[in-house]
Amino acid sequence: MALHSLRFRLVDSPTSYGAKRRARRAAWLSNTFPDLAEMSVLDLGGRVESWAGLPVRPAHVHVVNLEPLPAELPDWADADHADACELPTEILSRRYDLVFSNSVLEHVGGHERRRRMAVAVRELAPAYWVQTPYRYFPIEPHWVAPGMQFLPVPTRVVIARRWPLAYTPGKSYEAAMRQVLTTELIGRAELRYLFPDATIRNERLMGLTKSIIAIRKP
Template sequence: MRTQQTLRTRLVESPTSYGGRRRAERAAWLRRTFPDLAEMTVLDIGGRVESWTGADVRPARVHVVNLEPPRTQIPDWVEVDHADACELPPEIRSRRYDLVFSNSVLEHVGGHERRRRMAEAVRELAPRYWVQTPYRYFPIEPHWIAPGMQFLPVAARAALARRWPLSHTPAQGWQDSMAQVLATELIGRAELRFLFPEAEIRAERLLGLSKSLIAVRTG
């Protein structure tokens, strides 16, 4: 198991891995898209404090909303709330930000109707946004690093999740594996365009294939 997790770390999780380099490139793309990022107030839906404290350029203010507790000390320019991205409380929905940011969250919120609610909140809360999600039709499922896994029936995905050596969090039995796969639903370009009709849909590519999609509105 340690060897398998070490391989996953080398592939996608360490800063020098392919995944780490892609995250750095995506952060640079964000900075180029929003050159005044350092002056912005940003709502990060489903993000983590450490993603911003370690960034080359940080916004003036960041409000992180997540269902998980923060893993690190919170600096004075960051605000953290425990909330559901699809059911934001009125005290958050009543606010306005310069930018809403979300990275690899949309595919985990639980079905199209909940994705629609999250998209509605994103579009209301700021005139600009950046919403990234893995692309359904890339041949490798990114959470398990498993070829074609997203196209299998649910039961087959759950069976694979229990045994696949490169999973992020190895499943502890059938119920756990089912919960994991049902909580991960990759989407395609057509749905993303439907959710964010005024956005530019950008693609991150690997070997000429779209690996992830980003719905971007610059103003």
């Protein structure tokens, strides 16, 4: 429990390093897209509340997620329950100024589904920002476990169940297996392949690349 509390202090609390890193990323986003406050944004896999407290918020945000939808939405947001790799026609027929996705690409379920998501991202707006944790950073970010992404599946399942810095240590075998099999970090080569018209930026920690971001400006 002490280590799990440490995770909260380091990663999840409002004053943690993780929170400060997310704030810097938000500033980077608004600096990259100076017209963000006037933009219509499609957020694949995000949450409405993530946008609510930003210093610069888009004029309109359309969130698409497989999670349950919020009971109430602000007037600047829409939300749909849908798969980012199999978007319904009513979303594919729309156009946005920017498609945004943060730490979702590694969870969609294999290269083919990542490719489908990338096609939708590139077609739905003239600009996009797609961030994903970097496979070769030495700490696996979801479990905060050194080198976990390079281990065999059975070993990763054991870590997912028992590692005290995981979000929910002590989960069932089935839940841990599902989480492990739907977390697949990628490197720069695949991100460049998925988004050939993007600039790839590195987000660093202590000089090492922690996450990679595919960015296309309008």
